[in-house]
Amino acid sequence: MLEWLYHFGLFVAEAAIIVVAIGIVIGMIARQKAQRGEREATLVIRDRGEHFRQRQQRLALARLSPAQAGKAQKLLGKEEKKKAKQQKKQPPEDQKAVWVVDFNGDMRASATPELSEQISALLLAAKAGDEVVVRLESGGGLVHAYGLASSQLDRLRNAELKLTVCVDKVAASGGYMMACCADHLVAAPFAVVGSIGVVAQIPNVHRLLKKNDVDVEVLTAGKHKRTLTMLGENTEEGRDKFLEDLADTHGLFKRFVSDRRPQLAIDDIATGDTWYGSEAVSNGLIDEVGTSEDYLQRAAQHAKVLEISLKKPRSLAQRLGKQSSAAVERGVDRAFERLARLSWEKH
Template identity: 55%
Template structure:
């Protein structure tokens, strides 16, 4: 009897320990979720001039001998104090250096960055002064019409606020991405950046024949003749298919009208069949205004403006940061494996 009670007590203690551990984990998860909601996101601003000044000074110091480096650092600190005094005097006299605000938009199919992008734009509109400009570094292969329509409308807010907008495309701005790019006062693209794809596409898989073969009936009930034109499960009719195509044509017409209104020099009928072009081809078709990279364009304007790069970043918990690092490590491992396979392929040839 005593041995049974001892075993039971040990079992009970283990059970209580397991339950307590689960409870602690649940409490931590709930607490982490609440903290994540309270943290929200933080606006980060990087002064591009200061950032690259530190890089330049590091490289300059590396080229000098020890004694010469010390003299150089002292002279640099003295010059910086003089610059600060001059800037302070300019502040007292009301002089203000114009700012070039820089934003990034890396778009996916759903343009899921739009909420953060909207908040960044609102922040800039409230802080910008007369003579300020905005550069958006854009990268997107397009996606859902309504999502990229909203993203484009956010860019229009900058122009409506009196801020000159430049959009740069280093890699790709196609379909919905090009719709956004056309909102710019000045549109630049790298020589081999992909642009265009002014068209609309939709794909609807249909498994009706497979279901019918297996004696499966699907009933689709609608109120309204065109409530459901094409379906995945039911039998599609020619009338429904034609209505779907008509809707695509209407969307395409809206797309073309949007671009034509913002780039009047463009022959919209010539470039609106869904084709893509590279940046160096697009300049001749008036698809863009300048062939250049965003980095070269920024460097060329660094003397004229104070350049501030703005980004809204979510505040992540320690657990979320660990998960993000783990995800990054896995992706890097996959990339290395693919790179190794590619190198082996060339080595064998």
């Protein structure tokens, strides 16, 4: 019996070693692939107009009796074949295209590289008269991050393509910085827009450390290298400089919005306040009240509506579910986003 237990334990130990070895090999492969760089994302194109047409046909057939629906479906099939033959003989002229892109922003505007890649592709394919619709949702975040994201939308304006931004939920602070780049800005009745302001908050635990006899040395080269700190003792001079920098950033934000929407009374609007879409049309923050779905459905009546997105291949590590660090990071981001929204959310 003891001999059997000995051999069984030896077998279990060998099996465990093999499993660990396989795990190490897989980890090394995943790391090597990551070092080689991510594989190129695939551009996915969806014909939104065709989607509307198919839904319309299905709903129209649903209201008929089975016999009527069968006849109607045969008739539709004949019409489709006839249309296909005509297109082979005489291809239709190029139709105006409405390209649709989504941007869902977090604190760091981390979707910006994807947006940049999509815009680069559009600038290669779009023709004169085409329109780009960006469905935008963002409560704002880091100034430099949203400045870069806004610059991507400016590329479309500079290429003389009509840019329409549709906001269904929120485009506040950095989100509005992006939205104001549009030639035409549409927001849903209860979408939150505005918040043209700058905010910064820094916790300071200097008194707590001092109470517990903990010294913190903050060494800098340059008078204003560090104005306010979390650990050291803050001075009035440092605080004044920090506020001056905030005011400068606010001034840049105001000029950025004014250049793109000169009809705004910017000093009255740039107070950090927010408005619902139904209110924002009267003060010039937006041009039209409506939803993105309604706008695209109307556009599909006279143009080819094409949604584009990038599908990124999952890495080996992701396929194995090793995403704990990314999950923690997303949780922290969501917590900060929630704190930021408290300043503009209306209840």
